[in-house]
Amino acid sequence: xxxxxxxxxxxxxxxxxxxxxxxxxxxxxxxxxxxxxxxxxxxxxxxxxxxxxxxxxxxxxxxxxxxxxxxxxxxxxxxxxxxxxxxxxxxxxxxxxxxxxxxxxxxxxxxxxxxxxxxxxxxxxxxxxxxxxxxxxxxxxxxxxxxxxxxxxxxxxxxxxxxxxxxxxxxxxxxxxxxxxxxxxxxxxxxxxxxxxxxxxxxxxxxxxxxxxxxxxxxxxxxxxxxxxxxxxxxxxxxxxxxxxxxxxxxxxxxxxxxxxxxx
Amino acid sequence: xxxxxxxxxxxxxxxxxxxxxxxxxxxxxxxxxxxxxxxxxxxxxxxxxxxxxxxxxxxxxxxxxxxxxxxxxxxxxxxxxxxxxxxxxxxxxxxxxxxxxxxxxxxxxxxxxxxxxxxxxxxxxxxxxxxxxxxxxxxxxxxxxxxxxxxxxxxxxxxxxxxxxxxxxxxxxxxxxxxxxxxxxxxxxxxxxxxxxxxxxxxxxxxxxxxxxxxxxxxxxxxxxxxxxxxxxxxxxxxxxxxxxxxxxxxxxxxxxxxxxxxx
Numbered sequence: 416x417x418x419x420x421x422x423x424x425x426x427x428x429x430x431x432x433x434x435x436x437x438x439x440x441x442x443x444x445x446x447x448x449x450x451x452x453x454x455x456x457x458x459x460x461x462x463x464x465x466x467x468x469x470x471x472x473x474x475x476x477x478x479x480x481x482x483x484x485x486x487x488x489x490x491x492x493x494x495x496x497x498x499x500x501x502x503x504x505x506x507x508x509x510x511x512x513x514x515x516x517x518x519x520x521x522x523x524x525x526x527x528x529x530x531x532x533x534x535x536x537x538x539x540x541x542x543x544x545x546x547x548x549x550x551x552x553x554x555x556x557x558x559x560x561x562x563x564x565x566x567x568x569x570x571x572x573x574x575x576x577x578x579x580x581x582x583x584x585x586x587x588x589x590x591x592x593x594x595x596x597x598x599x600x601x602x603x604x605x606x607x608x609x610x611x612x613x614x615x616x617x618x619x620x621x622x623x624x625x626x627x628x629x630x631x632x633x634x635x636x637x638x639x640x641x642x643x644x645x646x647x648x649x650x651x652x653x654x655x656x657x658x659x660x661x662x663x664x665x666x667x668x669x670x671x672x673x674x675x676x677x678x679x
Numbered sequence: 680x681x682x683x684x685x686x687x688x689x690x691x692x693x694x695x696x697x698x699x700x701x702x703x704x705x706x707x708x709x710x711x712x713x714x715x716x717x718x719x720x721x722x723x724x725x726x727x728x729x730x731x732x733x734x735x736x737x738x739x740x741x742x743x744x745x746x747x748x749x750x751x752x753x754x755x756x757x758x759x760x761x762x763x764x765x766x767x768x769x770x771x772x773x774x775x776x777x778x779x780x781x782x783x784x785x786x787x788x789x790x791x792x793x794x795x796x797x798x799x800x801x802x803x804x805x806x807x808x809x810x811x812x813x814x815x816x817x818x819x820x821x822x823x824x825x826x827x828x829x830x831x832x833x834x835x836x837x838x839x840x841x842x843x844x845x846x847x848x849x850x851x852x853x854x855x856x857x858x859x860x861x862x863x864x865x866x867x868x869x870x871x872x873x874x875x876x877x878x879x880x881x882x883x884x885x886x887x888x889x890x891x892x893x894x895x896x897x898x899x900x901x902x903x904x905x906x907x908x909x910x911x912x913x914x915x916x917x918x919x920x921x922x923x924x925x926x927x928x929x930x931x932x933x934x935x936x937x938x939x940x941x942x943x
Contacts, residue, residue, distance in 0.1 A: 463727035467745060470730065471754065481731060483836075490735065490833060569754060572747075601943070679865070679943070 422447040426493075426669040430501035436518065439503050441665035443537065448674055450603075451667035452479055452492065452532035453644040454502060455651060456520075456660040459484045462529040464572030465651065469531070471569035475578050475642035477534035477602045479670070485526035492532050492670040499524045504663035511655035516663055523660065534603035535644050535667060536581060538674050542596050548589045551630040558664070559583070560624035561643050565617025566608065568650060576650040579625070580608055580616070580640040584632040590639045597641070602677045609640040616640065686711040690757075690933040694765035700782065703767050705929035707801065712938055714867075715931035716743050716756065716796040717908040718766060719915060720784075720924040723748045726793040728836030729915065733795070735833035739842050739906035741798035741866045743934070749790035756796050756934040763788045768927035775919035780927055787924065798867035799908050799931060800845060802938050806860050812853045815894040822928070823847070824888035825907050829881025830872065832914060840914040843889070844872055844880070844904040848896040854903045861905070866941045873904040880904065 421429065421438075426446045432438045442451055457465055462484070469478035480492040487497045499521040507515050507523065536559070540550050552559045559581045566578045585593060590610050598606050613621045621638060622629045626645060632638060648661055662668060685693065685702075690710045696702045706715055721729055726748070733742035744756040751761045763785040771779050771787065800823070804814050816823045823845045830842045849857060854874050862870050877885045885902060886893045890909060896902060912925055926932060 463730065466727065466730050466734065470734065470742060470745065478734060481734065598943075679862075 421445045426671050427495060429669050430496060433503045434497065434500040434519075439518065442503065442667045442669055443665065446669050450479070450492070450670045450672050450674055450677060451535055451537050452670055453535050453647070454498065454660075454662040454668050455531045455533065455647060456498070456524070456528050457531070457651065457656055458658065459527050459529050461573075461651075461654070461656050464574055465531065465647075468568070468571035468574040468647065468650065469533070471571055472578075472642075472646070473601065474605050474608060475568060475644075475646035477604060479532040479534050479602060481532070482530040484529050487524070487530075489530070489532060492672050493668070494671065496668075496671070498530045498668065502662045502666055502668050504666040506661050506663050508652055508659045508661070509657060511652040520660055523658070532668060532670065533644050533647055534677070536604060536641065537667070538603040538677055539597050539600040541674065542600065543593055546592060546596055548585055548593050551584050552628070555630055558627040560629050561626040561645055562613070562618045562640070563625045564608075564640075568646060573654040574650045576646075576653050577617075578608065579643045579645040579649060581627070581643040582621070582624070582630075582638045582640050584630060584636040584638050586635055587637055590637055593639060599678050601679055604642045604644075607639050608642050611637050613638060685709045690935050691759060693933050694760060697767045698761065698764040698783075703782065706767065706931045706933055707929065710933050714743070714756070714934045714936050714938055714941060715799055715801050716934055717799050717911070718762065718924075718926040718932050719795045719797065719911060720762070720788070720792050721795070721915065721920055722922065723791050723793050725837075725915075725918070725920050728838055729795065729911075732832070732835035732838040732911065732914065733797070735835055736842075736910070737865065738869050738872060739832060739908075739910035741868055743796040743798050743866060745796070746794040748793050750794075751788070753794070753796060753934075756936050757932070758935065760932075760935070762794045762932065766926050766930055766932050768930040770925050770927050772916055772923045772925070773921060775916040784924055787922070796932060796934065797908050797911055798941070800868060800905065801931070802867040802941055803861050803864045805938065806864065807847075807857055810856060810860055812849055812857050815848050816892070819894055822891040824893050825890040825909055826877070826882045826904070827889045828872075832910060837918040838914045840910075840917050841881075842872065843907045843909040843913060845891070845907040846885070846888070846894070846902045846904050848894060848900040848902050850899055851901055854901055857903060863942050865943055868906045868908075871903050872906050875901050877902060
């Protein structure tokens with residue numbers, strides 16, 4: 416469990432502790448009430464097509480903020496932030512292949528890079544829990560199951576590919592309530608992409624997710640699928656940029672903006 | 680008044696008539712029920728910063744669609760369209776100055792250009808009228824009054840400047856209802872930027888709009904201000920691009936997408 420003290424700290428305090436190497440683990444539960452974000456950092460040559468990809472695929476790639484070229488901070492979600500040191504673990508990909516995981520990227524970051532913050536499901540999971548809807552992977556204490564689908568994302572330049580979804584099982588009544596709730600969270604994936612039969616979206620075995628771990632689906636439950644922040648990473652990697660840097664799974668960027676500002 | 684026959688035509692039919700020179704006037708009321716859009720066409724060197732400007736300023740610059748470079752059509756809002764011939768009147772600006780208005784741009788359009796479609800207030804005005812809220816400039820039969828404010832837009836590269844707003848007077852009860860209704864139309868400016876005292880947003884004389892024409896404000900009414908599609912045009916012109924092409928005021932691009940798809 417997360418230290419109670421870390422739950423009540425402000426985002427800037429947590430980010431400073433991360434920068435100083437005092438925090439190195441998952442950020443789930445830290446700075447409770449503040450939005451955490453997926454991170455994608457790309458050379459500027461890819462920035463336009465990636466921004467356009469986000470615009471065209473809001474359910475899978477809900478863009479929260481984008482830096483100016485070479486800037487380490489963000490106009491809205493982290494004005495005092497340093498994206499090169501304040502994420503606990505980074506992954507570095509070259510030509511689409513993971514080459515290393517490291518605690519900072521200050522020696523890799525260049526004046527030519529652009530950083531994107533993309534909404535993550537932590538925010539809406541919190542709202543679902545408050546409405547009494549179970550989040551099975553949290554109950555089971557592991558990562559959410561994620562699946563590649565046969566639903567194509569909208570192309571943008573060199574960025575193309577199928578959508579990846581995350582899955583949470585619940586009763587159909589809860590699925591309807593969850594759809595209503597997440598309709599108010601468009602910047603963190605919004606409403607489900609699909610409810611029910613996995614094969615309709617190209618998933619052959621619900622017990623074998625492509626990423627994360629499987630969860631128990633009870634007899635009275637249906638699988639509910641949301642667009643997943645893995646999608647922009649996977650389509651970006653398919654484009655094989657000379658370099659791309661992301662957060663490591665679970666090691667999110669903690670923004671200065673409270674969850675409540677994402678409710679529409 | 681608009682010809683009843685033109686109200687019930689499909690967008691592609693109207694666009695074809697425009698292309699053939701059979702329709703040359705304002706498009707208000709044509710292809711009723713379909714979204715009409717502001718048009719901005721820029722060289723690709725400006726596309727990234729302009730797209731980022733739209734992302735950062737959704738109330739004034741609600742982006743509906745963006746073409747691929749050199750393409751005359753749009754992935755979603757006009758798959759069979761030809762943006763170079765299917766707008767009734769275009770304005771051509773060079774280094775930020777209007778140089779001509781013309782009925783097509785097929786000889787000006789190059790493989791390097793990118794076209795943006797931006798939401799326009801026609802869509803939400805229709806919803807306000809259906810809710811019994813008066814639209815004064817329509818009652819008076821002229822263009823909406825528009826004002827430059829002292830509210831800065833969020834910068835993006837060379838694009839910066841203050842926000843321009845449009846104004847519709849109504850009672851405070853109607854203003855509350857109008858806010859509720861337009862909260863569901865985020866892609867056509869969304870909720871008001873301001874209600875009431877014009878001087879709070881830098882407007883010194885409500886009877887002297889910067890664009891359009893003044894309207895009567897009755898004793899029991901307050902002015903209600905929405906972000907205006909003139910903003911992206913004016914900030915783009917301030918950036919003095921070598922060439923920029925827009926629709927002429929009131930001569931909108933008629934998209935293939937029904938109004939109902941913009942309701943959130």
